[in-house]
Amino acid sequence: xxxxIYVALFMIVGAIIPIGAIVAxxxxxxxxxxxxxQSTYECGIEPVGDVWVQFKAQYYIFALVFLVFDVExxxxxxxxxxxxxxxxxxxxxxxxxxxxxxxxLVYTWRKGMLEWS
Amino acid sequence: MTPEKIIFLIVAGATLASGLMVVTTRNLIxxxxxxxxxxxGVAAVFAILNAGFIAVVQIVVYVGAIAILFIFxxxxxxxxxxxxxxxxxxxxxxxxxxxxxxxxxxxFLVQSWASLSxxxxxxxxxxxxxxxxxNQLTSPNAYVLPFEVASVLLLAAMVGAVYVAFNRx
Amino acid sequence: MNxxxxxxxxxxxxxxxxxxxxxxxxxxxxxxxxxxxxxLLITILMVLDIFLVWIERKVVSRFQDRIGPNxxxxxxxxxxxxxxxxxIIKEDTTPDGADKVVYNLAPILSMMSVLIVWAVVxxxxxxLGTDLNVGVLFLIAAGAIGTLSIIMAGWSSNNKFALIGxxxxxxMMVAFEIPMLTMLLIPTIFAGSMNMNAIIQAQGSxxxxxxxxxxxxxxxxxVIAELGRAPFxxxxxxxxxxxxxxxxxxxxxFGMFYAGELLHAMTFGGxxxxxxxxxxxxxxxxxxxxxxxxxIFLAKALIxxxxxxxxxxxxxxxxxxxMLAFNWxxxxxxxxxxxxxxxxxxxxxxxxxxxxxxxxxxxxxIILGWVALEIVRSYSRKEREKLEGPRKVAExxx
Numbered sequence: 001x002x003x004x005i006y007v008a009l010f011m012i013v014g015a016i017i018p019i020g021a022i023v024a025x026x027x028x029x030x031x032x033x034x035x036x037x038q039s040t041y042e043c044g045i046e047p048v049g050d051v052w053v054q055f056k057a058q059y060y061i062f063a064l065v066f067l068v069f070d071v072e073x074x075x076x077x078x079x080x081x082x083x084x085x086x087x088x089x090x091x092x093x094x095x096x097x098x099x100x101x102x103x104x105l106v107y108t109w110r111k112g113m114l115e116w117s
Numbered sequence: 118m119t120p121e122k123i124i125f126l127i128v129a130g131a132t133l134a135s136g137l138m139v140v141t142t143r144n145l146i147x148x149x150x151x152x153x154x155x156x157x158g159v160a161a162v163f164a165i166l167n168a169g170f171i172a173v174v175q176i177v178v179y180v181g182a183i184a185i186l187f188i189f190x191x192x193x194x195x196x197x198x199x200x201x202x203x204x205x206x207x208x209x210x211x212x213x214x215x216x217x218x219x220x221x222x223x224x225f226l227v228q229s230w231a232s233l234s235x236x237x238x239x240x241x242x243x244x245x246x247x248x249x250x251x252n253q254l255t256s257p258n259a260y261v262l263p264f265e266v267a268s269v270l271l272l273a274a275m276v277g278a279v280y281v282a283f284n285r286x
Numbered sequence: 287m288n289x290x291x292x293x294x295x296x297x298x299x300x301x302x303x304x305x306x307x308x309x310x311x312x313x314x315x316x317x318x319x320x321x322x323x324x325x326l327l328i329t330i331l332m333v334l335d336i337f338l339v340w341i342e343r344k345v346v347s348r349f350q351d352r353i354g355p356n357x358x359x360x361x362x363x364x365x366x367x368x369x370x371x372x373x374i375i376k377e378d379t380t381p382d383g384a385d386k387v388v389y390n391l392a393p394i395l396s397m398m399s400v401l402i403v404w405a406v407v408x409x410x411x412x413x414l415g416t417d418l419n420v421g422v423l424f425l426i427a428a429g430a431i432g433t434l435s436i437i438m439a440g441w442s443s444n445n446k447f448a449l450i451g452x453x454x455x456x457x458m459m460v461a462f463e464i465p466m467l468t469m470l471l472i473p474t475i476f477a478g479s480m481n482m483n484a485i486i487q488a489q490g491s492x493x494x495x496x497x498x499x500x501x502x503x504x505x506x507x508x509v510i511a512e513l514g515r516a517p518f519x520x521x522x523x524x525x526x527x528x529x530x531x532x533x534x535x536x537x538x539x540f541g542m543f544y545a546g547e548l549l550h551a552m553t554f555g556g557x558x559x560x561x562x563x564x565x566x567x568x569x570x571x572x573x574x575x576x577x578x579x580x581x582i583f584l585a586k587a588l589i590x591x592x593x594x595x596x597x598x599x600x601x602x603x604x605x606x607x608x609m610l611a612f613n614w615x616x617x618x619x620x621x622x623x624x625x626x627x628x629x630x631x632x633x634x635x636x637x638x639x640x641x642x643x644x645x646x647x648x649x650x651x652i653i654l655g656w657v658a659l660e661i662v663r664s665y666s667r668k669e670r671e672k673l674e675g676p677r678k679v680a681e682x683x684x
Contacts, residue, residue: 002121004164004172005317006416007405007424009324014401017328018394018542022378025538030377038382040445040534055192057282059457062610063189064278066460067182068271069618073467074174075254075267076625077423080474082251083629084636090255091633093264095626100268102622104275105614113279114614116607120313146441150388153434173423181430185460188437192453247419247480 061113065105072101125165132158145191153184167240170247290575292412298323327415328401331549338548339366341588342595349599376537384534385442392439393535393542399432400550407556408483410566410579421482422470425557426463429512432550433459436531439543443534451522451530454606455514461613462511462518468621469505472498472628473561486565492644495562498628500651502562504621509554510597511613513547517601518609555590556583563590620658627654 079094108114135154142148156179163172227233253259289296298319305315340355340363347354355362380389406421408414418424433456440452474480476497477488485494495502511518514530522530532543559565563586566572572579604612631650635643 002165002167003416003418004169006320006324007402007418009321010402010405010415011398013321013324013328014398015394017332017401018397021542022393022538025374025376025378028374029537032377033379037379040381055189055453057193059189059453060186060193061278061282062457063186063460065275065614066464067186068275069464070182070467071178072268072271073464073471074178075264076471077474077480078247078251078254080471081248081478081480082255083475083632084478086255088633091629093255093261094629097265097268098622098626100272102619104272105619107276108279109615111279113282114611116610150438169418169420173420173427176427176430177423181426181433182460185433185437185456245419
């Protein structure tokens, strides 16, 4: 039998429990909405302007660098599993693989993209 | 129908439906979240096929990184995302035609493929896909060169991204 | 095989026997029994979670030289139940302009992302959810859902503070996922498997903490950042962002975020124990009874949780630029170098006795950590001199 069934069951039960708790809160809690209560909470000060604040482009760069390393790590997992049984050449292959990416990190660093300005 | 087939049909249907929502919803963040649902459905299909490693990688890379990247990209734009103009321009029929033709071509190709009707062989017990993959990726007789080239490709992606962002400054 | 050596299997077979006896389909009965098992485990976790509230409050008060909850019940043990009743009877407000569906989905996903981690956590040799052969990566996949829930909460609340807090938190979580993934590779290399149970079994002769002390430390730092706890709690810096992504949540929805964070901390304390401190293993005691193994695992998880709390209540908050610089310019390069050194040492020392291997690994880690710290020290000295000018000679004589 497919072992992912268990994972699916964990997801179902893991969703049911918080839903149950939130529904219980909804049932037992009072419901008296008013415009002031519903307004955005900004420490008691009247909200000014649009919620849509523009974000730094830096966030995007960090996400991109993260994506590259994420994919790299995923490639390294099968390599790591077999490493103990393979010889030194597999280790060297992995080191070359990582070194190439470290070059990328150093390039990003030198261009000043890793600094939060 | 076996239970597996029923589960597959439910998952496939949900994946297609959320894929449709990605292109029809008007709110960009909602579109990104529906995309996450689509990618999640694809991961579930991999899991049904017993390809556990690929399923987990799908979640880690697509939901964990690419979806986040999309949402960050959407947040970078200045415009309010809640409303935008019409969702199609006057070339919509050309796009639709191209999509239908691609789909028809794919159906034709898959139909003429002999292995389509063949049932897949059972996976031998004790078969460890991850360690097989590790063997193939590091063996000089197999895929060691693509493995290293993948690293160069990732390097190129990183350098390109930095270059684009650097020039905009 | 009896109940005391393999309780789950015996109980499951007994239940399945009853169910099939009623004329139920065998597969359906199996799935139903597994469902009940999962429900039992998650219920136990939620009850544990309630007591984690008490533990956290009691420990923080001790760190801050207070007594903590001590009025409701003996040692204040009933206090968390009072807290829960309060959370349930609070009004559940939804701010104007919030995206209702996404707003309500976020706390559910947040809790779920923590609970599904337990699908791969081996609590005892025979008590475990499932034996996935990709267990280690599954942790990261579950974390991806948690990251998503934070973005959803921050965006749907229609609140600037929530949005900024959510984005800070996500930027931090993705940043520290790189050292975390890299450190997950180290037990994978030692054990030759991504299966959590296999990683524990492979620690029979030596805990991986002794083979990779630096890796243990980097993993702990990455976990703390992933949890968003101090010193990395800048996403909910209460003096600037109210409470970060969960600012607008109230009642039980806030409770889900809060309980999820506590359980997440305890879970990752346990995973830290599994990957580097032998999980349910403790000098062969786990062989005596699976129930003893559960207790050992729980003790290690709580010790890991205590270490995370210790860090939280000792350190001050750092700024976002410091956090990102620390990760991308120090922790990420260091973890990659550590991975390469570990892989190389593992190949070079293969075949030697456990003592030579262990001492070699330990020494290589310590040397690497020392070199990294020296580089950072000389860099920070240079930075400081740039800001303050060279240190005066007269001061140095004092």
